[in-house]
């Protein structure tokens with residue numbers, strides 16, 4: 001089943017386009033919604049929205065690291081490794097090998113993946129980094 005969503009756009013622009021659709025039926029648009037959907041799809045294709053979204057993806061979890069994919073880095077060499085950094089007796093942070101940081105957007109993403117956090121917590125670690133629950 002196809003679902004639909006509503007959005008608010010400037011009436012002046014929509015009125016102009018509706019007028020165009022009425023005046024130039026040879027372009028084949030039957031409705032304003034059809035025109036707007038076509039325009040959005042063309043722009044999304046220009047920006048590679050379908051290839052680049054979602055930007056981040058969880059790839060794999062290892063004993064002391066996690067690998068995620070960041071599509072913003074391109075189609076190749078887009079894997080980012082986050083190493084577990086021991087904090088105190090039982091705590092840990094994730095250290096991004098690409099950014100050299102424990103609070104970059106890669107770490108932020110990884111802390112939102114339940115599979116990742118559960119894995120390290122099951123190994124006895126308590127997350128002490130910037131993001132996630134305390």
Ligand SMILES: [Zn+2]
Pocket residue numbers: 080096097098099100101104105106107
């Ligand atoms: Zn990073």
